[in-house]
Amino acid sequence: MANWFGLDRLFVAASRKALNSWVSPDVHTENLADLKLDPNKPVCYVLQSPSLSNALLVDRETQQLGLPRALKPMDTHLFREDQSFFYLTQEASSQSAAKNRFEYADRFVRLVEAVRQNPELDVQLVPVTILWGRSPDKEESLFKILFSDSWSSPGAIKQLATVVLNGKSTLVKFGSPLLVRSLMADDMSESLALRKIARVLRVHFRRQREMAIGPDLSHRRTLMNSILQSGAVRTAIHEESVEKQLPPEAIEEKAREYVNEIAADYAYPVIRSLSLLLNWLWTRLYDGVEVHHFEEVTKMASDYEIIYTPCHRSHIDYLLLSYVIHDRGLMPPHIAAGANLNIPVVGPILRRGGAFFLRRSFKGNNLYAAVFTEYLHLITTKGFPIEYFIEGGRSRTGRLLPPKGGMLAMTVKSYMRDSTRPIAFIPTYIGYERLMEGSTYIGELRGKAKQQESLASVVMAARKIEKIFGKVHLSFGEPILLDDILEQENPGWKKQQWDVEAKLPWVNRSVSKLANQINTNINSTAVINPITLLSLVLLSTPNHAIDEDVLVRQLELYQQLALRLPYSNKIEVTHMAPVNIVSYGVQLKAIQRVKHPLGDLVCVADNQAVFLTYFRNNILHLYIIPSLVACLVQQNGEIQREQLVRVISSLYPYLQSELFLGFDASEIESLVNRHVDTLTEFGLMTSENGTVNSPHPNTEAFAQLVVLGEAVKESMERYYMTITLLTQRGSGKVKQKQLEDLCSLLAQRLSVLYEFNSPEFFDKGIFRNFIETLKKVGFLRVDEEELLHFDERLINMAHQAHLVLRPEALNTILHITSVSDEEIASAMAQLEAKGKKKGQG
Template sequence: MLDFRNILLKIIKYPTRWLLTSSYTPNDIEGELGISKDKPIIYLLKTHSATDLIALEMTTERLGLPNPFKKIEIAGQEHPATLFVERPRSLFSNKRKVTDIARSSTEMFKLHREDKDLDIQIVPVSIFWGREPGKASKSWTDLLTDRSSPGWFRKFFIILFLGRDNIVGFSRAVSSREMTNLKESDTDEQLAHKLIRLARTHFFRRQQSITGPSMLQRAQLFNGVLGADAVKNAINDEAKSKNISLEKAKEQAQKYIEEIAADRNSTAIRLAYRLLTKVWNKIYNGINVEHAEKVRELAQNGHEIIYVPCHRSHMDYLLLTYVIYNEGLMTPYIAAGINLNFWPIGGLFRKGGAFFIRRSFKGNKLYTAVFREYLEQLFARGYAVKYYAEGGRSRTGRLLPPKTGMLAMTVQALLKGINRPISIVPVYIGYEHVMEVGSYLKELKGSTKQKESFFQIFSAIRNLKNYGHGYLNFGQPIHLSQYLDENAPSWREDRSKAEQGKKPSWLTPTVNQLGVDILERINSASAINGMTLASLCLLCAKKHTLAKEELLFSMQTLLDLQHMAPYSIDATVPDTDASALLESTMKLGKFTVIEDKFGSIFSLDRRVAIALTYYRNNILHMFAIPSLIAAIVIGKRGCDRDELTSLVKLLYPLLKRELFMYKSDEEAAEYTESLINSMLKIGLLAEQEGKLVEPEPRHNNDDKGDAKYTLWLLNRVIQETLQRYALVLSQIENVDRITRADLEKNSQMVAERMSMLHGISAPEFYDKNVLNTFIAASRDNGIIAEDDDGWLKPNDVSAKLQREILTLVSPGFSQRVNQVRYLHAD
């Protein structure tokens, strides 16, 4: 019989391998899962399937892991390298068939009692074909395609149609020694049955994390939304307020849900994944993904996952979903702007899981009720969801202030009683080339935003070229229940109010803070790349021009600084040196390079310089405090540590609000000390007679870099921010009091003028949102006073801060600021 099985296996192995294309997750098996190739390994699979074993064998060959078909030697005896929980089910029966896993496991645990040094790694492995989540209601086609322990007949069709979409999911190894030591009173048989119970639970959770829950028919989901009490009440209110029939109001609700709802299709997602793989390989040199293990752990622990990324480009919709699928996670339902719902893109996006949201629906109670109930249905059924905290795409490369409507609905859904834990996962997305930057600059100059259309998308596809690298980092998750416990302790008692449609008093302030915290975590997971770093250095240089040696030295010094004193543990810094980064970045064709007999000169013309501020702004927050240290040391011509840290402490709350920096005031003080020590170590600062000073300039011809010049460049990173602070404070210092609206208006007018006079290319220098943020932060931190009528007034702190900042900016700018007079609104 064994010989017959071996012969049969050889017959089916080679055609099966030809039909199979396997991927695996996670990418770092040893690092993330703690699997050691030096210890014995037994694989644990859900179903005893030859084709599953063949897929596993193909994967283990690539990873250098033991072959699952070969036996392993344990205590001088040969044992199978693979255990199975179930046997395949027959075509017309769903009855579960057990294997001999109980006997095999009992023998294994018995050997552990006889040999105290024995320790086997039991590695659960989940094999998925096509990642179809299954349907809530079955049909006759499921006889052939059902993936729950399928028999050979079903498996034939699965491999035939889905062999190219196979994924092998490894899980954290279970130590057999730890199991035997966990409860020594258990018999070997009890331990074996415990292993089986744990395995069944694990495989169920693993399936949920990769494929998601069973799919409802679209009509079923519609009925669930339209039948909810909140929507019924809104329909009644609509009929009464507009004096229309109840039937007309129901038809309107039906139109809203049809406008909103996704029409997700697993086949469409698989085809899109294949197509996008080809696209990414064509236009990107690679997609760098970090910290995906955090999300996998949440998914395997049964968390409802809500992805909240920053929004740089329309590419974000595709890139994040692609990465999630590639990392072996359930693809989310995606909130997309209604502007993307045009033929044929809208229909394709719906198939990929997109649901559409209007930019504003304030006052439309029926639409609000339908949309909120749809979102709650997704949460309640366990689907992952993705939406953007900023609302729209950033036109400057900075994070936008949060739009909290979707967050509020998420919190309200939790209040109504979602049984599983909800975790919000912030996501940083960055690019070395954003295809919309040109249109962003036109919009910032006042051009009307171009409406999305098929022809616009087709034009973009035609112009696809080398876009460098893409970067996607998952930030620290926010466990929503825990967050509310800390920030709104009474939230559990207020659930009854939420069920009655009442809004708790704590909801708005808590959600506003939650939005800020998400953006701070996005920025804490930033990725430095060649384009962002080179742009930062060149934009700081006079005339945006640097010799190649100066550029390389400055880039390398800033890389070294981030390695020694990292902005955060989640931020990523390239391991390659500046030379390799610059060589790769040059291929994107953004810089003008001129060769002379002394070497290469890198420069930017004005148009390109304005565009590159977008990439610099992606990482501006990471260099804000180092730059402020440099500005203080240069501006004050040396100072002691106490004076420096005191001024950083005064300015940090303003920078934190504007740049969404995640550190608390105390952490920022510690970080400042770490930066000072690191800057001293790498030669960016020197210490003389207890004062921090600039390093001496280097004139050695053999030395290609000058740390003093790099310190000057670093000081320039924060200059435009300080200049903006100075001109706003000058406006308020020239009056007894002023309304916030007038202060914003006058500051914007002065900023526009100063940008022309001083050749400031950054569009955000006079951006209204950025000015508003500084004014609000100054008021909230007591730097600007506010009287009982809501008028803003100068005080001693504002006067002191203006004097301090004027010592840090260039003399020419400082002189012009002092000449500025209050501009009357009329």
């Protein structure tokens, strides 16, 4: 091996001077406090492979951080070495290579032997990872990217170019110290001790590099052959060969085509190039990208297979999440993208950036399903972080969509096959202040054909609206460990033998529980930004207009509620003052100020009301309980706390299912009482001797209570409409699909006639979710003919509506749902014809 420090002292001194003047790395110091170096034990730093520049850099950084110097002697009365570091990987000699023998650094061998021979001696090994060109926020040149760190070891010339080009964009990470004595047994031989300690260090360096630039899976042909030779794919090839009476070679070629269609072709230089492009894009489009709670991801990345499961609001989500992860020093995930994005020019770039493509449905194509499942298993077990959207598509309403379990089920089954590396799901909230695809979403909700999803459509949408997008927020939620979910459903499952292809009820329950928990955790890390707050307030006012001073006080009330009674410890609330929130909304053209001699008014800007429902729905779940408390108190004038708790407890399962609320049913009583106490403290109600009273109708407090209570009204109106339709038709008279269609049609009519025409109000998926929850709690059952049956409990639930809804709202719903059987039959026929025409188109 080359002995760098046997070189002329002048050369080393000159190299040190040049490095000190040119290189300014990003040193990850967040773990230095955890180093806890013992001053009574010598410290030896471990570098992965021979490099003079790395040794000089570590020496400089240890000096600046006040740590023992790397190039100074290790000198105790028990042990002495000229320098305090060694390289783990050596340059293999021809003799050792011929014997296929691993060669250890002489200093490494000596210190292990010294610890073995002297019971009083121990040495602290501190692994140091250096990644040249891995400080994304400082990257400026595509040329530099070619000379950044990868899995291949650079030669001396390339290393020199790397230092020159990337000296100011380099990452240095100090690992936690390892005690030599703790890594070997007392009776362990020298060779065995060296092998064990080297293995631990190699694992550390590999994980650090995987976290930053991903696993070494560069040979795509090897990956393809591994998939094609797997048992599941071979079985699928054989079965299709028999079924279609084609030679196995022809079916294997089709499977090979599927692999090419699906698999990413990950190229780190492309990732780095995209990072430069995206940095320019965010600067141009947004006022900033704010990231919350990422530190938990960093802590888990080295020990867990990370699967990011963000909400899906825009095509920008793909790019944004990868950019943020890369910008913070971790490897961008492989992203499950729809096959519709695999288009010329764009598709290959995304594929090289880590995207893998999947079709909307695997139904009827067992070979494709086997290939895709095996590919997912391979990249999961190889340690690649993965990202997919469990909602199945972008939300058109701003609410989280009911999760689809397909990708989750495949992930769970993959883990059951190989559970050596634990899996952590990272629910991620993404919040915008303006949305590129907004007009497209509104059109689709109103019945227009869904536009073909593509990045080109995003670009076209961006050209049609002013480029005022405000800020974007990414908030990383509480991780969910797959082991915990599986153990809850089947304790000790790892000790049992499973056929993962069999239909196992406990696995299905685990997938369902996991999916629901992901959505719940996404909502538990939401960000209350200025636009969501303005939307929540203004859409709860008559004509969507309000006195500016009153608006400011209402905004302050909502901020204080979120701070005093936080939905969770991960919720972020804008620190912007209410007065500035109003100005900010005007700046983003979401609202407009109307001058008036008696005081300025604020109203929703022209044609923005429907768009603002999207942003209101981003945080509606955070205020649904205080809104329901306010609604019940204001509507009834006075109400017993006991009755307040009882009514909210009875409604909670439906709100929880619709909004993925994170509270357990057992918490509702305490939750309601805390809100009553806080709203009483704010002066919005009074409470005495178990009775809660509304303020006088002519007071400002009453007006604030009315606005707060409006947020829950739409949900209550939908629930009452569904129950009214059911009870009017009668038990066993209507099928679920017919009921969903009819509810949507009548809600659309109600929205046009009596509310502002918001397509979110008559979203069929919300009605479907409510009906499913009624079935889940036992208020509805389905017979063999798929007809819905109910009993007195549903009728009693309808009778409670007067506690929540105003008499005029109840009468309106009763009137609009009073349709004859002939009218229903006609409407259903029209819907069916429309559906057939759409399908033919």
